[in-house]
Amino acid sequence: MEREVKIITTEDGSNSLYVPSLNETYHSFHGAYRESIHVFLLYGLEYWASQNRNKKPIRIFEVGFGTGLNAWLTLIWAEQNQTPVLYHTIEPFPLEKGIYEQLNYTGMDENLSHFHPFFALLHDASWDQGTVVSQYFNMKKDRNTLEEVQLYDADIIFYDAFAPSKQPELWTKEMLSKVVEVMNPGAVLVTYCAKAQVRRDLKDLGLEVQIHPGPPGKKEMTRAIKPA
Template sequence: MQRNLIVTKDGSHSVAIPEWEVSYHSVYGAVQESLHVFIESGLKYWLDKHTSASRCVIFEMGFGTGLNALLSILESKRRQRKIMYETIEAFPLEQSITRELNYCTALEQGFWQPVFDSLHSGEWNSTQHITNFFSFKKIRSLLADYTPGEPVNIIYYDAFAPSAQPELWTKEVFERMLNILAPDGILVTYSSKGDVRRALLAAGFSVEKIAGPAGKREMIRASRK
């Protein structure tokens, strides 16, 4: 499978797969999309509603470029809130791509470049203690083979678009996601397709359509009914 580094409209990198006609992020801006969908609508939303929680457990479906993990580290540090972050990836990016990703430069956070590099170079299936507030574990696994160690407060559902991987957007998959979610948990995803919404509802989620990032009218935030 060919994967190519591309520059999105906000100047930050993403990765395109020509064969599938998809990219890892919105072409309107990788950083702006991840900030809006996963940080603003997911992490910040949950933290603001749970100010006394001792920690937040995040599961990311699809580690990809590592951008969502980096942004979560920065938010954890800013708020001094503890986060346990676990992510799976079946097909990791090549080093020739990951070492070129410009997220720390785009965010004007050059200090964090060695940390970002370590997310990609660190051992699989082993917990890294990134800061006093952030622990990180990446697992080489398909979603069907994954079971978390404990209930999850936030699911970053960042699979490729339903047109490319329809098998990851089914009622059965979302039933599994509901089963790993803590009672106060939420799932956020960039997709707002009708089929996705209906699959989430059929799986037992309560679904909220909210404003999407640049170039996209809506996204989904879902929780237990």
């Protein structure tokens, strides 16, 4: 499956993609790079790791591989912290090589230059099978939808689907329930989405829902924790 996308530049200088058919972008106009670090690294991975210092490997499930930015930043974190990560992600519309090779994330921080080659390795990894991408980062990419994919137990959920107004089928209580069911005790779900209905559904599904400051340009984001 293919989807028409156009490369854009967001306010922090990092690229994102615009999808004409959905009139939607993959990231915030206010900064793709900053958004991923704020929502998924700071309030997701780093928070969970601070609460579970001795639990390894860390199991992460991502809804929406997209540009690969979240996966690449997680790989860097895993290598820098020498902490093994098992990363499972889905993407029914993989990017063509001509697109992801133009994305400029590897140029955002010159101190990360030795991690540059891993960005292409993430995209080039085979679909629907496990891949050892680096010493501390194993990944399985499924070219599949959330409705159809088989899920595994997870410590952290990166819920990075398009907005509920654009892809409502991914934000139904039924779909959220499928993800919540595989969350381990104490697991964390993070999303840029601040929609009240999504928060109510997560609460109804038994999670402790927290409201946190959003990334630049967004007032709030959501973190939800499964009781231990």
